[in-house]
Amino acid sequence: MSTKGRRSTKAKQTRDAKDPQAYDHKKGEDKLLLRPDVGLQAQFRQKKPPKSYRYDPGLDPALSWDVSADRERAEALVARIEQAEDLTEAKLAAAELRQMSRPFLNWAGKAERGEFTVPTLPLFVHERLSTQAILQSVKSHKRDRQQTLALFADEELDVADRLLKAYTYQTDWVNRLLLGDSLVVMNSLLQYEGLGGQVQMLYMDPPYGVKFGSNFQPFIRRRDVRHGDDGDLTREPEMVQAYRDTWELGLHSYLTYLRDRLLLARELLNERGSIFVQISDENLHHVREVMDEVFGAENCIAVIAFKKTGFASDETLSTTHDFLLWYAKRSEDIKLRSVFGERELLPNELFFYDQIELPDGTRRPLSSDEKNLGPRIREIGRPYARNPMVSPGWQDSLSLPVEFEGRTFRPPPNRHWATTQEGIERLREARRLAIKGNTLRFIRYFDDFPLQPLGTVWNDTGVGGFVGDERLYVVQTDVRVIQRCLLMTTDPGDLVLDPTCGSGTTAYVAEQWGRRWITIDTSRVPLALARQRLLTATFPYYELRDPARGPGGGFVYKRKHNQKGEEVGGIVPHITLKSIAQNEPPQEEVLVDRPEVESSIVRVSGPFVVEATIPTAIELSPTGATNDNQASYEADPIGRMIEVLRRSPTLRLAGNQSVTLKHIRRPAKAMDLHAEAELVEPTLEDLAEEAATQKSLDMKRGKPVAFIFGPEHGPVTEQMVFAAAKEAHLKSYNRLFVVGFAIQPGASKLIQNCEQAVGLPATYVQATMDLVMNDLLKTTRASQIFSVTGAPDIRLIRLKRKNGNGPLYxxxxxxxxxxxxxxxxxxxxxxxxxxxxxxxxxxxxxxFHVTQAFFPRTSAWDHLKRALKGTYEDSVWEHLAGTVSEPFAAGEHKKIAVKVIDDRGNELMVVRWLADAESER
Structure with missing residues (x-):
């Protein structure tokens, strides 16, 4: 299903067919570098060293803010500026001199930290998603690989090409959800992809404070997070590590966290770009001081207060507003687009617009009661004000007497008429002159321009503004807040970055308004929410000015009126005294939030990808420290895992099975095995339970079993399993346990068939992520030292019915x-x-190419279902909200993958060959 190329053709096809179709806005000529697929992680060799960033050398807390206290140093800096051989050196000296002459914020650890180092890690593509591809898949059983790849924005490159061309080859733009620490990801964008200076707007919604509950939402389907409650602690190691490292020193660590990320944000911003930081009043003053330091106080554009709630009780005053700190990369070069809000005709406005023109043309003052009518005054007539018609200064040619209604008027002393005699005559002919007291005035109707530029207080946010009027995330921001920031500072096709994804509101707004976007989060929960929100969203189809260029060519804006004669189009005339007096067309304001909409087309999100940084895996070696109890995890990861097994010797497996270990130790002279143990003899109760449940691991008690441990930051590989299984078989172990935090599909398949392939049964044990958190959560009741989870349980069925390509599944x-x-x-x-x-x-x-996406027991697809108005059978939408897929044909690779997202955002995947499908009964 291709994107609309020419409005008239596509719109006509849609109307003629009476069959709404879903299209997206192609990104035109925009490009980005090809990133490697996650399956190529082991072969990726383009490593880069960590990157160190230095703070502004002028930010030395030892400096006094009074130049006279260090005059010698100041004079040396002035001389350095005068003698500088290049502009960069002069700028550095000037920055240092400026810093000496102004106060700055200091905190614990700042003086000792003149620079910081960030690991430079590549980004790997994990998922490709496209709403169009999903709709195509459920509507038709045909398998057109070329068309499917196009819908996923996936180029037809073989595996070798994908690896060799990664980070060197430009491909078409595709929007991006990135999993990883924002500092590491932004550094990757700078060092691997060269995106420095290419981001037009950066929206950042950092934690408002240092409370654990204010930073994370640990569950997808629960938004209430209580600070200090063990059950509410996130189980994601990245998040907990970030929490521990970031907030170790409370507010001091918080400010360091912000400054590091703001510095990289500045590197990513375009010279005309803007950054918005959302914050509450708790730390507003501190964050502004840090932003002054990083971006320069001269680049602060505004502090905006926006309403977050209708009412908030407090012992003193209710806190109903949060704040946006708006800074430019360079204030003199900022890209700025006027955004207007509706001007309400409130009673206080009618004390200025205190006259009314009735439908028959007669004019009179408003009564006191009429001034309290507000917008209902339009039912009586057209309110207007009598504005001054003079300008400062005396000019003979513009100060001649004017006759009007039998009286003669002159400008007051040291004033002149704001237009010429000819202009005054045109105002007379247009019935735009009126008398107020002893002065001649210009008539200005309220509807001459019923809009007003946005100010710095937004009181219309905080109520509604959410998808389906429902919050998805604990700290979700009203759509209108981000929308205004985006419209004020970007054009269609510009790049928007949000290092604090949350529920994906920035990505959602950017998608709606045709901006390219990248959004980042350390946690899987917000990415899971954002994925669902984007996949199932619908948007207005804005008419493109140049379809070949996509949104980058701009939108179409038109002048339109509603039945009441009010301007509702994207272009609104701004009638002024000057335009009437000089007989000129009024200046027209383009309302950037009102492009022309093609109502016959349903627009969905364009293709996007899920990517992640994957640190270099820790190679698990069978050798290490001799003292298992004292060895650290970093120095001896195997020793730590063995100690974990000793402390928690019961392995709980899928299907309510469990085994208990004893004599856990390192094996003697092992090549690929990491540990061995014996199984505890079962009790009579155990044997009875096994017989009753008919579930048994069929292991010989007392005979040793072998273990291998997967890497902390990488998956268990097929080669690792094969080598360990061969050695365990040769040494007559009873079974191989493979303990890992993630596993490659090939390794999972080998484990399932290990007894047939190698002669030794194997079991995969999915380790809880608590194991990589070291001692952080050991004292909490919600964090047991060792636990496992099972894989998704699926049934793959080969249907009796077929299509032209063979059987359906x-x-x-x-x-x-x-x-x-x-x-x-x-x-x-x-x-x-x-x-x-x-x-x-x-x-x-x-x-993982998502060909079908299911959200059980939710109404996630309802918006799209209503928009497409019966294009698909109801059974299709029932499938996408249930547990049974739509039928599909075999693909090129003859196998499928199913990924399940649990409540904590963890992704559990199983892979099956189509040849293993059971026949339909």
Whole structure:
């Protein structure tokens, strides 16, 4: 399904067919560098060293803010500026001199930290998503690989090309959801992709303070987060590590956190770009001082107060507003677009517009009661004001007497008429002259320009403004707030960056208004929410001025009126004294929030990708420290994992199975194995339970089993499993346990078939992410030392019916085994009780292409269903809200992948060959 190329043709096709179609706004000529697929991680060799960033050398807390206290140093700086051989050196000296002459904020650790270093990590593409591709997949069973790849914005490159051309080859732009620490990701964008100076607007919504509950939403389907509650602690190691490292010194760490990210944000911003930082009154003053330091006080454009709630109780005064700090990269070069708000005809306005013109043309003053009518005054007539018609200074030619209604008028002393005698005559002919007291005035109707530029207080936000009028995220921002920032400082096609994704509001707004976007978050929960929000969203289709260029060519704006004669189009005339007096067309204001809409076309999000930074994996070696209890995880990761097993020797597996270990130790002279242990003999109760449940691991008690541990920051690989299984088989171990934080599909497949392939059964143990948090959460009841979770339980069925390409298939999600570390019980969750599950009907072992997306027990697809007005059968939407997929044909790779998103945003995936499908009964 291609994007609309020419409005008239596509619109006509849609109207003729009476069949609404979904299109997106193609990105035109915009490009970005190709990033490697996650399946190529092991082969990626383009490593870069960490990058160090220095703060402004003038920001030395030892300096006094009084130049006279260090005159010698100041004179040396002046001489350095005068003798500088290049502009950069002069700018550095000038910045240092400016810093000496103004106060600055100091905090603990600032003086000792003149620079900071960020690891330079590549970004790998994990998922490709396209609403159009999903709709195509559920509407037709045909498999057109070329067309599908185009919908995913995926170029037809072989594996070798994807690897060799990564970060060197330009490809078409695709919007991006990035998982990782914002500092690391922004550094990657700078160092690997050269995006410095290319971001037009950066919107940042950092934590308002240092409370744990104010920073994270640990569950997808629950927004209430209580500070200090163990059950509400996020289980994501990146988030907890960030929390511990960032807020260790409270506010001092918080300011360091902000300054580091603001510095990289400045590097990414275009010279005409703007940054908005959203903050509450708790730390508004501190954050402004930090931004003054990074961007320069002279580049502060405004502090905007926006309403966040209708009412908030407090012991003193209610806090109903949050704030936006708006800074430019260079205030003298800022890109600025006028954004207007509706001008309300309130009673206080009628004390200025105190006259009214009735429908028959007669004019009279408003009565006291009429002034209280507000907007209802329009039912009586057209209110107007009598504005002064003089300008400062005396000019003979513009100070001649004027006769009007039998009286003669002259300008007051040291004033002159604001227009010529000819202009005054044109005002007379237009019935725009009136008398007020002893002065001649100009008649200005309220509707001459019923709009007003936005000010710095926005009181119309905070009520509504959410998708479906429902908050998705604990600290979600009203759409209108970000929309105004975006419209004021960007044009269609510009790049917008948000390093604090949250529920994806910035991405949502940027998608609506045809801007390119990148959004980042450390947590999987907001990315899961943003993914759903973008996939299922619908937007107005704005008419493109140059369809070949996409939004970068701009939108079409027109003048239109409603039935009441009010201007409702994107171009509004601004009638002034000058335009009437000089007989000129009134100046026209383009309302950038009112482009022309093609109502017959439903627009959906364009294709986007999910990417992540993957740190270099820690190689797990069987050798290490001899003292397991004292070895640190960084120095001896295997020793730490063995100690974990000793402290928590029971492995709880999928299906309510468990095994208990004893004599856990390192193996002697092992090549690829990391640990060995013996299984505890079962009790009579255990044997009875196994017999009753007919579930047994069929292991010989007392015979040793072998372990390998996957890397902390990478997946278990097929090669790792094969080498360990061969050695375990040769040494007559009973079973191989593979413990990992993530696993490649090939490795998962090998584990399932390990007994047939190698002669030794193997079991994969999914380790909880708490294990990489070191000692941070050991004391909380919600953080058991060791726990595991099962893989998604699916049924793959080969249907009896076929299409022209062969048999059709269907997937059913049966459920998910989730281990609860609080109750120490396995919870089997049914398929309709997960937030989301995704299907790739032709998995290539590299990137997960979402061909069908399911959101059980939610109305996520309802907006699109209503917009498409019966284009699809109701059964299609029922499938996308349930546990059974729409039928699909076999793809090129003959295998599928199913990914389940749990309540904490964790992604659990299973891969199946189509050849293993069971036949439909």
């Amino acid at each position: 269907r997937v059913e999600l049966l459920g998910l085994d989730v281990f609860d570390p609080v109750t120490m019980q396995n919870d089997h969750r049914k398929g309709d009780d997960v937030p989301a599950w995704l299907l790739d009907a032709d998995y290539d072992d590299l990137v």
